[in-house]
Amino acid sequence: MAITGGSNLNSVPTTQKQTLSTNYLDFTGSTDVTWAQQYLPDLMEKEAEVFGKRTISGFLNQVGAEEAMQSDQVVWSEQARLHISVKGTVATAGSTNGTFEVTADIDGNTSGFTLANHGVRANDLVLIASAGITTLCLATDVDTATIQVEPYDKADLTGHATGAGASTLLVVGSEYAKGVAYSAVDTANPLTARDKHEANQPSFKSFSNKPIIMKDYYEVSGSDASRIGWVEVSTEEGQSGYLWYLKAEADTRARFTDYLEMAMLESVVGSNSTVVDTSLAAGGITLGDSGVGTQGLFDAITDRGNVTSGVTGVNAATDLAEFDAILAEFDNQGAIEENMMFVNRATSLAIDDMLASMNSYGAGGTSYGVFDNSEDMALNLGFSGFRRGSYDFYKSDMRYLNDKATRGGINSAATTAAIRGVIVPAGVSSVYDEMLGKNMKRPFLHVRYRASQTDNRRLKTWVTGSVGAATSALDAMQLHFLSERCLITQGANNFMLMK
Numbered sequence: 001m002a003i004t005g006g007s008n009l010n011s012v013p014t015t016q017k018q019t020l021s022t023n024y025l026d027f028t029g030s031t032d033v034t035w036a037q038q039y040l041p042d043l044m045e046k047e048a049e050v051f052g053k054r055t056i057s058g059f060l061n062q063v064g065a066e067e068a069m070q071s072d073q074v075v076w077s078e079q080a081r082l083h084i085s086v087k088g089t090v091a092t093a094g095s096t097n098g099t100f101e102v103t104a105d106i107d108g109n110t111s112g113f114t115l116a117n118h119g120v121r122a123n124d125l126v127l128i129a130s131a132g133i134t135t136l137c138l139a140t141d142v143d144t145a146t147i148q149v150e151p152y153d154k155a156d157l158t159g160h161a162t163g164a165g166a167s168t169l170l171v172v173g174s175e176y177a178k179g180v181a182y183s184a185v186d187t188a189n190p191l192t193a194r195d196k197h198e199a200n201q202p203s204f205k206s207f208s209n210k211p212i213i214m215k216d217y218y219e220v221s222g223s224d225a226s227r228i229g230w231v232e233v234s235t236e237e238g239q240s241g242y243l244w245y246l247k248a249e250a251d252t253r254a255r256f257t258d259y260l261e262m263a264m265l266e267s268v269v270g271s272n273s274t275v276v277d278t279s280l281a282a283g284g285i286t287l288g289d290s291g292v293g294t295q296g297l298f299d300a301i302t303d304r305g306n307v308t309s310g311v312t313g314v315n316a317a318t319d320l321a322e323f324d325a326i327l328a329e330f331d332n333q334g335a336i337e338e339n340m341m342f343v344n345r346a347t348s349l350a351i352d353d354m355l356a357s358m359n360s361y362g363a364g365g366t367s368y369g370v371f372d373n374s375e376d377m378a379l380n381l382g383f384s385g386f387r388r389g390s391y392d393f394y395k396s397d398m399r400y401l402n403d404k405a406t407r408g409g410i411n412s413a414a415t416t417a418a419i420r421g422v423i424v425p426a427g428v429s430s431v432y433d434e435m436l437g438k439n440m441k442r443p444f445l446h447v448r449y450r451a452s453q454t455d456n457r458r459l460k461t462w463v464t465g466s467v468g469a470a471t472s473a474l475d476a477m478q479l480h481f482l483s484e485r486c487l488i489t490q491g492a493n494n495f496m497l498m499k
């Protein structure tokens with residue numbers, strides 16, 4: 001069954017601050033209704049609210065917090081993994097009976113990973129696994145990228161995969177002979193001869209983000225501000241009346257509030273170095289400049305977190321296979337048990353169907369959700385959450401991903417790259433704050449906004465002109481909005497972006 005959406009909808013805001021004949025009854029040129037006819041039409045003065053709740057903000061309010069800052073950049077550090085494990089290539093022959101060539105860290109990253117500091121030392125007990133084989137070895141000689149090993153119970157490493165990065169090495173302990181001390185560090189060449197026993201130092205990763213400045217404004221002339229309309233309008237905040245500027249001003253405010261959240265979700269750091277015509281820069285912004293943009297949630301998860309495309313493609317949350325894979329990845333990361341799922345409608349329904357299929361009494365489609373449904377009560381066909389393994393998932397619809405005028409329309413036009421939802425860990429994380437110089441507990445997501453004793457730029461609003469509080473000779477009222485903020489995504493490895 002195909003559904004055709006309406007096309008003659010008043011869905012685009014106009015730049016004219018007045019009621020228009022294109023939006024409302026035309027008493028001047030219509031063949032059906034004109035002021036020249038002698039019959040009075042039955043006017044329905046109340047504006048119909050046909051789009052329901054039109055604002056999409058609220059996601060960050062549920063899962064994050066806000067905090068002031070006084071700098072152009074936010075820098076934070078995140079702890080590294082505790083245990084030493086690397087990926088690499090196995091050779092069956094070497095100066096001993098096997099060679100392990102380090103190529104990347106355990107997450108497969110080579111960026112920011114120094115092979116000279118992989119942490120494996122001589123006399124370490126190491127497990128090497130690949131191609132379904134696990135071998136316990138003793139590291140006998142170590143340098144910047146190559147580890148010579150001796151298998152304990154095999155002649156060599158025959159059978160292990162030899163492809164680049166196909167094997168995994170894990171340090172599980174060490175073994176020394178009686179009365180043997182640590183070898184002295186080779187001070188003449190410490191980084192190219194790591195067969196000497198060097199002390200391992202803890203490592204961490206630092207991340208940063210910068211705020212962006214967002215602006216908007218609304219203007220109405222003094223004449224229009226005192227002109228009454230025949231349509232009774234109402235605002236998202238509950239105000240109502242026959243003055244059109246009340247509606248327009250409230251819509252501008254609500255739209256800007258949504259922008260504050262949408263920008264924090266969608267923004268990326270500018271890297272377009274091929275900008276040719278810098279005269280096209282708007283508001284002093286040129287994408288070729290360094291430091292343009294900020295990293296939003298979706299980009300942070302793509303860059304530092306986890307992305308699932310489902311089992312068989314888009315909207316593939318129809319069985320537990322995808323969630324089992326998500327659980328396995330969360331086990332590899334922080335293993336945070338409580339997680340919030342914010343998903344679009346198609347994924348929400350697919351999860352409901354998946355959970356319903358687990359109910360042995362639901363063969364006839366009569367016992368979803370609340371399993372004591374009776375014939376005299378409404379049938380509950382939805383689920384608000386479930387538990388799988390040791391993980392709890394709480395499901396919620398995300399209007400931003402459904403609304404045709406926001407991400408819902410983008411997803412329809414780019415189905416292969418559509419965002420189905422995001423899984424956000426609940427609770428707080430402990431990180432080292434470079435500015436405060438100590439560990440702080442904060443929500444995994446929180447917004448930083450610029451503020452000081454002089455100026456708070458979380459959400460500034462001010463009025464200029466001669467309408468209302470007169471501040472200038474301008475025969476108009478200008479209502480200005482401004483915010484300077486960025487989103488901090490801590491522990492992105494605990495997030496999951498569903499595409």
